[in-house]
Amino acid sequence: METSLRIAIAGLGAVGLKLAQALDAGIPGCTLAAVSARDTAAAAQRLAGLRRPVPVVGIDALEPLADVVMECAPAALLPQIVEPFLRAGKAAVVLSAGALLGREHLVELARAHGGRIIVPTGALLGxxxxxxxxxxxxxxxxxxxxxxxxxxxxxxxxxxxxxxxxxxxxxxxxxxxxxxxxxxxxxxxxxxxxxxxxxxxxxxxxxxxxxxxxxxxxxxxxxxxxxxxxxxxxxxxxIPSENPKTGRITALSVIACLRKMGAPLRVGT
Ligand SMILES: NC(=O)C1=CN([C@@H]2O[C@H](COP(=O)(O)OP(=O)(O)OC[C@H]3O[C@@H](n4cnc5c(N)ncnc54)[C@H](O)[C@@H]3O)[C@@H](O)[C@H]2O)C=CC1
Ligand SMILES: O=C([O-])CC(=O)C(=O)O
Incomplete structure (x- = not known):
């Protein structure tokens, strides 16, 4: 039976917006459920072109709405974004990987509750x-x-x-x-x-x-x-995205990571 993972996006910048658009266009096994942004009105405008509108809510309101959170926000927000999902035994896909260092309690939280932290290859290779x-x-x-x-x-x-x-x-x-x-x-x-x-x-x-x-x-x-x-x-x-610090391939890596989660054939380690 086909089940769809409900996806929340925290942070609607260079990576988050591309991801929202890709989910709206369709990634098998995944449905965009909610997003969180610093400026709710601006986010609503950025999402106006989506075929299926989704709620824009505060970070703390994301967890009940989704099975997986995609952390695409400034590094300092990592714990606030992922902790509720890990505590609920859900998955967090983390782009701000640097913020995991010194926060080993997040891995312990995932272990204790059956949650998962997933770090995609992002802007790297290999x-x-x-x-x-x-x-x-x-x-x-x-x-x-x-x-x-x-x-x-x-x-x-x-x-x-x-x-x-x-x-x-x-x-x-x-x-x-x-x-x-x-x-x-x-x-x-x-x-x-x-x-x-x-x-x-x-x-x-x-x-x-x-x-x-x-x-x-x-x-x-x-x-x-x-x-x-x-x-x-x-x-x-x-090639830099509209954020010069972030390569274009980063959003594509996250899209590929989500596609893989729901795929019957998975290639690569
Ligand atoms: N792992 C990897 O390979 C890579 C990781 N990154 C990291 O991924 C993260 C996202 O990157 P970009 O999309 O380029 O950044 P960005 O700066 O374009 O987007 C971040 C978004 O988060 C929003 N935000 C700020 N405060 C918020 C709040 N309280 N609630 C919700 N949203 C809030 C900002 O308004 C902005 O739209 C950054 O931490 C970046 O360093 C970026 C490139 C590669
Ligand atoms: O590592 C990062 O955060 C971003 C980066 O170097 C890239 O996108 O090429």
């Missing part, structure tokens, strides 16, 4: 191979991110370390450290590094470099993995 390699022994994971200046400005790490990138003329390495350190310093820019670390050898062993490059148009991530099963390196060059 997490299927990283997960597989992690079943054996991974010796090292390294990632190099290069972004246009507008994809990095405003990150707290830059202000805290007096790094000015607005007027650079050459590529500048602005960070070298672990995924955990990057998540703290770049909460809206480096969720991909945290997703990579969670798939592989953890946030303290995953090494990261970040470059600001004034000549670049795309958010570029290269990952290099050395494991006892394979060595691999891969690069993705993301």
């Amino acid at each position: 997490l299927d191979a990283v997960l597989a390699a992690a079943e054996g022994e991974i010796r090292s994971v390294r990632m190099v991110t290069r972004k246009p200046v507008r994809g990095l400005v405003g990150a707290p790490y830059l202000a805290e370390n007096n790094i000015a990138i607005e007027d650079i003329r050459e590529p500048l390495r602005i960070f070298q450290g672990t995924a955990r350190q990057a998540a703290a310093g770049f909460p809206a820019n480096l969720n991909v590094a945290v997703a990579l670390s969670l798939a592989g050898i953890g946030p303290d062993r995953t090494q990261l470099e970040i470059w600001a490059d004034p000549a670049l148009e795309r958010n570029t991530h290269r990952i290099e993995v050395d494991a006892d099963s394979a060595s691999f390196s891969m690069t993705i060059e993301n």
